Amino acid sequence: MAEKIDLLETEVWDGNMAASQAMRQAQIDVVAAYPITPSTPVVENYGNFLANGYIDGEFVMVESEHAAMSGCIGASAAGGRVATATSSQGFALMVETLYQASGMRLPIVLNVVNRALAAPLNVNGDHSDMYLGRDSGWIQLNAYNAQDAYDLNLIAFKVAENHKVRLPVMIHQDGFMTSHTAEGVKTLQDEEAYAFVGDFKPMNAMLDFEKPATYGVQTEEDWHFEHKARQHNDLMTKVYPVMEEVFAEFEKKTGRKFDLVTNHRLDDAEVAIVAMGTTVDTAMMVADQLREKGIKAGVMGMRVIRPFPFAKIAEVLSNVKAVCCMDRSSPGGAPGMLYNEISGALYNSAKRPVVTGYVYGLGGRDMTVEYLKGIFADGLENAKAGKPTTPLQQFIGVRGPKLNFL
Amino acid sequence: MFEIRWHSRAGQGAVTGAKGLAEVVSTTGKFVQAFAFYGSAKRGAAMTAYNRVSDKRIINHEKFMSPEYVLIIDPALIHTADFTANAKENTKYIITSHLNKEDLVKSQPKLEGKEVYVVDCMSIAMDTIGRAIPNTPMLGALMKISGMYEIDFFKESMLNVLRKFPQKIIDANMAAIQRAYDEVN
Known part of the structure; x- marks a missing residue:
């Protein structure tokens, strides 16, 4: 025994x-x-x-x-x-x-x-x-x-x-x-x-x-x-x-609560980051800092990746105006997985938020608080404009000239 | 929240030191992180390890850090490592060296005007533990400079962290911590 x-x-x-x-x-x-x-x-x-x-x-x-x-x-x-x-x-x-x-x-x-x-x-x-x-x-x-x-x-x-x-x-x-x-x-x-x-x-x-x-x-x-x-x-x-x-x-x-998706201050959020892994935690901290300045930021964490919580995602993001999807994987000639799948979940929703995508952190490259602030700022612009103000796919944290696609 | 960056060589025990500190801090009800940059670093390669300490739960996972304390446990790293990277105006440096403070600052002009403390963790480790593992003495020096915990409380807590080791090694580490605490200046 x-x-x-x-x-x-x-x-x-x-x-x-x-x-x-x-x-x-x-x-x-x-x-x-x-x-x-x-x-x-x-x-x-x-x-x-x-x-x-x-x-x-x-x-x-x-x-x-x-x-x-x-x-x-x-x-x-x-x-x-x-x-x-x-x-x-x-x-x-x-x-x-x-x-x-x-x-x-x-x-x-x-x-x-x-x-x-x-x-x-x-x-x-x-x-x-x-x-x-x-x-x-x-x-x-x-x-x-x-x-x-x-x-x-x-x-x-x-x-x-x-x-x-x-x-x-x-x-x-x-x-x-x-x-x-x-x-x-x-x-x-x-x-x-x-x-x-x-x-x-x-x-x-x-x-x-x-x-x-x-x-x-x-x-x-x-x-x-x-x-x-x-x-x-x-x-x-x-x-x-x-x-x-x-x-x-x-x-x-x-006393520790899990949900199919993590809803961090999304209910009245104008701009949301969707992420996975440690980035969810860090983004929640950044959202809290932005809230103190009156910016209505929220975070959706993908607690369950498969089965993909399609309906739940549409529900928690239903009132958000702009969604920034963060993929930590090289998409190999396509939009990122989260960009595609979150867009799919929101396409038929009543208010259909603006969705943009970010590729970041490949090979362990740091996702910093400053980058996250920049992504929230992009999202806020999109929310104000009611349409994308940036390319749909941006590379964050890669050296050299800024890389954008789509 | 305060943050610590360790400069070390792989094998000198910076990760163990950072984790040991985290264990002690955790028993006092505070929140901690201890992590390191690895890559495929081999024994002897320069590396960095990190601590975050806070009264609130730490959910910041960025690797970027602007530390309050920089701990250098290998004497040669002040000549090769970028140990002032992202430092604050009032960052405190605790450096392992056999030199006195004046000669140390002369040998590395980057230290000019910085708040520098010197302790010979390497000699202390050799004298007490019998191996060049300068991590626990550095923690003794940190207790003195930071005033985080009373030295007696810290040593008692470290007894628990080191409980898996033979008594001889535990005693040697206790002596090393106390000596570094007494000698750092």
């Missing part, structure tokens, strides 16, 4: 440690993992807990990220609680198996510590890997800081494993900016945390020999579409009710 760890009410943890502690508390049956910067400490800490007797489950060392997710798929289909972690190139190598995991409806939890994709090689944080996973059929939750990384891990198991959902969940945190920044994290004691996550309840477990089940069969033109349609249907209709229930239960236990 694993030993318990007495935690302080507030521990000073970085995002990686926060994730590994939550994984330890969830009493996972199998972790199959291959380390890669900046997510390495997640599995390193976890291995440390295991070696010191704090974990009963199995830890499988594998030869690649493709094998890591393959191991997770096998263990999850066998009928256990399963999780792992990766970043960047490792995530890219995992992609083939990500689609297997979601298609087989396996409730695996994957910590993705976001990092740029090569070339050129870069170990720092941006959202390229996160964007690569967005059509993979996984649920994607987004942490803005280390506290979120801890909380969302506990929440993720409960959502993924719910029999109405049965879909894998990624928890995204910003490489280095969250994963290697130590800050105060409010904890739950081991018993409380496990009581919240609950016992794993198997469904169609392959180790249940009384009820044989098959995973990963071949379906051609005759059935493939029906399976994919059902998976999409469940993502669109089954996930939110369960997630909102779990968020409410978590709030009751901890």
